Amino acid sequence: MNSKYLDLLAQKYDSEEKVVTEIINLKAILNLPKGTEHFVSDLHGEYQAFQHVLRNGSGKVKEKIADLFEEELSAEEMNEFATLVYYPEEKIKLIKNAFDNDQELEHWYIQMIDRMLKLISYASSKYTRSKLRKALPDPFVYVVEELLYKTEDFTNKEPYYNKIVQQIISLGQADKLIIGLSYTTQRLVVDHLHVVGDIYDRGPEPDKIMETLINYHSVDIQWGNHDVLWIGAFAGSKVCLANIIRICARYNNLEIIEDVYGINLRPLLNLAEKYYEDNPAFRPKIETEDKPSALEREQITKIHQAIAIIQFKLESSIIKRRPYFNMSERLLLEKMDQDNHKITIHGKTYPLENTSFQAVDPDAPDQLLEEEEQVIEKLLFSVQHSEKLARHMKFLMKKGSLYLKYNGNLLIHGCIPLDEEGNMEKMTIENKTYAGRELLDIFEHYLRQAFAHPEETDDLATDMVWYLWTGEYSSLFGKREMTTFERYFISDKETHKERKNPYYHLRENEEMCRRILEEFDLNPDQGHIINGHTPIKEIDGENPIKANGKMIVIDGGFSKAYQSTTGIAGYTLLFNSYGMQLVAHKQFNSKEEVLRNGADVLSVKRLVDKELERKKVLETNVGEELLQEIYILNSLMEYRYMK
Numbered sequence: 001m002n003s004k005y006l007d008l009l010a011q012k013y014d015s016e017e018k019v020v021t022e023i024i025n026l027k028a029i030l031n032l033p034k035g036t037e038h039f040v041s042d043l044h045g046e047y048q049a050f051q052h053v054l055r056n057g058s059g060k061v062k063e064k065i066a067d068l069f070e071e072e073l074s075a076e077e078m079n080e081f082a083t084l085v086y087y088p089e090e091k092i093k094l095i096k097n098a099f100d101n102d103q104e105l106e107h108w109y110i111q112m113i114d115r116m117l118k119l120i121s122y123a124s125s126k127y128t129r130s131k132l133r134k135a136l137p138d139p140f141v142y143v144v145e146e147l148l149y150k151t152e153d154f155t156n157k158e159p160y161y162n163k164i165v166q167q168i169i170s171l172g173q174a175d176k177l178i179i180g181l182s183y184t185t186q187r188l189v190v191d192h193l194h195v196v197g198d199i200y201d202r203g204p205e206p207d208k209i210m211e212t213l214i215n216y217h218s219v220d221i222q223w224g225n226h227d228v229l230w231i232g233a234f235a236g237s238k239v240c241l242a243n244i245i246r247i248c249a250r251y252n253n254l255e256i257i258e259d260v261y262g263i264n265l266r267p268l269l270n271l272a273e274k275y276y277e278d279n280p281a282f283r284p285k286i287e288t289e290d291k292p293s294a295l296e297r298e299q300i301t302k303i304h305q306a307i308a309i310i311q312f313k314l315e316s317s318i319i320k321r322r323p324y325f326n327m328s329e330r331l332l333l334e335k336m337d338q339d340n341h342k343i344t345i346h347g348k349t350y351p352l353e354n355t356s357f358q359a360v361d362p363d364a365p366d367q368l369l370e371e372e373e374q375v376i377e378k379l380l381f382s383v384q385h386s387e388k389l390a391r392h393m394k395f396l397m398k399k400g401s402l403y404l405k406y407n408g409n410l411l412i413h414g415c416i417p418l419d420e421e422g423n424m425e426k427m428t429i430e431n432k433t434y435a436g437r438e439l440l441d442i443f444e445h446y447l448r449q450a451f452a453h454p455e456e457t458d459d460l461a462t463d464m465v466w467y468l469w470t471g472e473y474s475s476l477f478g479k480r481e482m483t484t485f486e487r488y489f490i491s492d493k494e495t496h497k498e499r500k501n502p503y504y505h506l507r508e509n510e511e512m513c514r515r516i517l518e519e520f521d522l523n524p525d526q527g528h529i530i531n532g533h534t535p536i537k538e539i540d541g542e543n544p545i546k547a548n549g550k551m552i553v554i555d556g557g558f559s560k561a562y563q564s565t566t567g568i569a570g571y572t573l574l575f576n577s578y579g580m581q582l583v584a585h586k587q588f589n590s591k592e593e594v595l596r597n598g599a600d601v602l603s604v605k606r607l608v609d610k611e612l613e614r615k616k617v618l619e620t621n622v623g624e625e626l627l628q629e630i631y632i633l634n635s636l637m638e639y640r641y642m643k
C-alpha cells in the first residue's frame with residue numbers, strides 16, 4: 001500500500017491503540033445483524049403520504065411497540081403511543097389541551113419518557129453504541145445515555161433516574177426531549193432508504209420530498225423517467241423543460257414551477273393569452289374546491305396548450321437529427337392534414353378534435369415562432385438560475401443512478417429492454433451497439449455528460465436525456481411510444497394505448513429474471529429485481545411478487561391520480577436481517593386524520609423471502625466496505641506500529 005497514503009492515515013490514527021480500537025470496532029460491527037433497508041418508489045410529489053410511511057417505518061415502529069408493550073397496554077394505548085412517535089409535535093399539543101392539571105401532564109411525561117427509552121433501547125439493540133449516539137437528539141445525548149444504560153442493579157439507581165426525569169420536566173424540557181426521542185426512534189427503525197424512482201410530477205410537493213431526502217441519514221435514488229425529465233430540463237434540454245411545465249399545467253401544479261422554484265411564467269402566459277382559447281382537452285386534470293379559480297383555470301388551459309405545442313415542435317427536430325432514435329412515427333405535426341382536421345397514424349386516419357394548431361405552420365410544422373423561441377429561451381435561463389432547483393438536481397445526481405446493485409439485489413425503476421424472445425434489445429448509438437447492462441451504462445454516461453454541460457442544449461448527450469424519458473429502448477420508459485399527442489387530439493382510445501416492452505410480461509418468468517441478475521453479475525439464487533414504474537392493479541388481482549419471488553414491483557400508486565386503478569395507496573418493501581417483506585398501504589388521507597382517530601393507515605404485510613440464518617453486516621455492501629477498511633487499518637498497523 002502507498003506509504004504516502006498510510007502516512008496521511010496515521011495522522012488520524014496517531015497511536016497504536018487508536019488503530020486497534022477501530023479494528024476491533026469494525027470487526028464487531030461485521031457480526032451485528034444487517035440493518036433494515038426500506039424501499040419506496042413512485043412518490044410523485046405526494047409528500048404527506050411519503051412522510052407517513054417514513055415516520056411509521058412501513059409499520060416497523062408499531063411492530064416494535066407491540067413486541068414490547070403487548071401485555072401491558074391496550075390496543076388503543078399502543079395506537080396513541082405510535083401516533084406520538086410519528087407526529088410528536090402535534091400529538092403533544094393535543095394531549096396538553098386534553099389535561100386539566102399539571103399533575104396529570106407530569107404523570108404523562110414520566111410515562112412517555114419511560115416508554116420512549118424502552119423503545120429506543122429495543123430498536124437500537126442491533127446497533128453499536130456509537131451509531132445510537134449519532135441518532136440521539138443532540139442537546140440530550142448525555143442525559144439520554146445516562147437514562148438508557150441503566151445497570152441491572154436498577155433499584156439503587158432508580159431515585160437517581162427519577163430525579164433526572166423530574167429535572168427535565170421542571171426545567172420545561174420534556175416536550176423537546178419527547179420530540180427528539182420520537183425522531184430517534186423513526187431513524188433507528190430504518191437504516192437505509194432506497195427511492196426507486198419518480199419523485200417528481202403529478203403530485204403537489206416534490207420539492208418537500210427532496211428536502212426530506214437531503215436531510216435523511218442514509219439514502220440512494222434510482223432515477224425514474226419523471227426525475228430524468230427534471231434533470232434534463234436543468235441540464236439544458238428544452239424539450240424536457242416543455243414537458244415538465246406541461247405536466248405541471250395538466251395536474252394543476254404550476255405553483256411548483258413558479259412559487260417553489262421561482263421560474264417566471266409571465267412570458268409563457270403572454271404567449272398563451274395571445275394564441276389560445278379555452279379548450280376542454282387542456283383543462284387541468286385535477287381540481288380541488290378552492291383551486292383553481294375560473295380565471296386561473298382559463299390561464300392554465302392556455303398555458304397548457306402553448307407549452308404542449310412547443311413540446312411537439314421541439315420533439316420533431318430531435319427526431320430528425322437523431323435517426324437512430326427510431327422515432328419517425330412520432331413526427332405527428334407533419335402527418336396532420338390541418339385543412340381537413342385529420343391525421344393518419346399507423347395507416348389509419350382519425351379526425352382531430354379540440355385542435356389548437358394556430359401556431360403551427362402547415363409548411364414548416366416544427367418551426368418555433370420567434371415568440372415561442374424567446375419564451376423557451378427565457379424559461380431555460382430561469383430554470384438554470386433557480387438556486388433551489390440547482391440544489392435539488394445536484395442532490396439527485398449525487399445520490400442517484402440509473403440502476404443500483406445493493407446487497408445482492410438489482411434496483412431499477414423501469415426495465416431492461418428485451419425482445420419477445422427475451423434477448424436484451426440492442427441499440428446503436430453513434431455506430432456502436434449496446435445492450436443490457438452496457439446500454440444502461442451508456443445512458444447514464446450521457447445523462448451525466450449532459451448535466452456537466454448545461455450550456456449545451458442540442459448535443460447528443462442532452463437529446464439522450466429526452467430519449468430516456470420517451471424512447472423505445474429507454475430502461476426508464478419501457479414502452480413503444482408515448483401517446484401524449486393522441487390523448488389530447490384523438491378521441492379513439494385505441495390510439496392512446498402505449499404498448500409495453502416484452503420485459504413486462506417476461507418478468508413473470510423466473511428464468512428470465514435469473515438471466516437479468518446474471519447480466520449484472522449478481523447471484524441469481526440470492527438476488528431479486530426491484531422495480532417501480534408500473535402501477536400494480538391489486539383491484540384486478542395482480543400480484544406484486546412475481547417470478548417465484550425473484551421480481552418485486554413496488555409501484556402501488558402513492559400518486560392519488562392512480563389510486564382508483566390500483567386499489568391501494570402504494571407498496572413499500574422492507575429488507576432486514578430476517579428477510580424481505582412487502583407492505584401494502586391503504587389510502588392515506590391526512591396526518592390530521594391519523595392524529596384525530598389515533599388510527600394508523602392499515603397495512604398488510606407479505607413475506608417475500610425468509611433468510612435461513614439471520615443476515616449479518618458482513619454479508620452486505622456495507623460489510624464489504626468495512627472489510628476493506630479493516631484491511632487498510634491492518635496495513636497501517638504493520639507499516640507504522642509493528643516494525
Ligand SMILES: O=P(O)(O)OC[C@H]1O[C@](O)(COP(=O)(O)O)[C@@H](O)[C@@H]1O
Nearest residue numbers: 198225226250479482483484498533
Ligand atoms: O397520466 P398522464 O398524465 O396522462 O400521463 C401518462 C403518461 O405517463 C406515463 O405513464 C409515464 O409516467 P409513469 O412513469 O408514471 O408511468 C407515460 O407512459 C404516459 O404517456
Ligand SMILES: [Mn+2]
Nearest residue numbers: 198224225533
Ligand atoms: Mn415511471
